[in-house]
Amino acid sequence: MRLLAPLWVALVLAALWAAWEGWWPLAAMSTLAAILSMAPILLASRYNIALPLPFLVATVVFIIASLIFGEVFDIYYRIWWWDMALHASSAVALGMIGFLFIYMLFEGDRFAAPPVAIAFLSFTFALSIGALWEIFEYAMDQSFGTNMQKSANDTMIDLITDAIGAAVGALAGFAYLKGRSAGLLGRLIRDFITLNRHLYAKGRSRDDK
Known part of the structure; x- marks a missing residue:
């Protein structure tokens, strides 16, 4: 704070x-x-x-x-990769947030649902948020005359980037459930679960190993 x-x-x-x-x-x-x-x-x-x-x-x-x-x-126009970098990073984060939320619904019990299913739901969660953002950009452009969408091609590139980033975030969660190292993303997932053990009660024994 x-x-x-x-x-x-x-x-x-x-x-x-x-x-x-x-x-x-x-x-x-x-x-x-x-x-x-x-x-x-x-x-x-x-x-x-x-x-x-x-x-x-x-x-x-x-x-x-x-x-x-x-x-x-107008950094979006001055640096060509700025928009892609932001979409990719946000999609990775949303994939991880989706995983943490869905895993929370199962109270940290990795046996309640297959890791593949949790990872897939995490991916769809992140991609859905990305799609809703594109709808928001369209609504802003139509309502206030802004140029958030830039072009139809830009929208498709954003969605593809969102899909890749969402997959990375979801795979980090999958790796965590399988007990594998996921680098920095895996550590962030573990840190969140450690700080919120009360939300993942059934997974405490696993996190303490």
């Missing part, structure tokens, strides 16, 4: 300054970024979920990189 506080203060100050100067896109995106970056903490507190610090930092950085640098300062 203390590490993220300066970022939130900076976003609020940016929104106020932009509103004062009449730079409404920056004011709107800064406000939205502040709200979205605080949302995970508020939701986690509401449902008694502990979030690892790397997750919180990555969330804030991603939101700023996407909404402010990408949309307001």
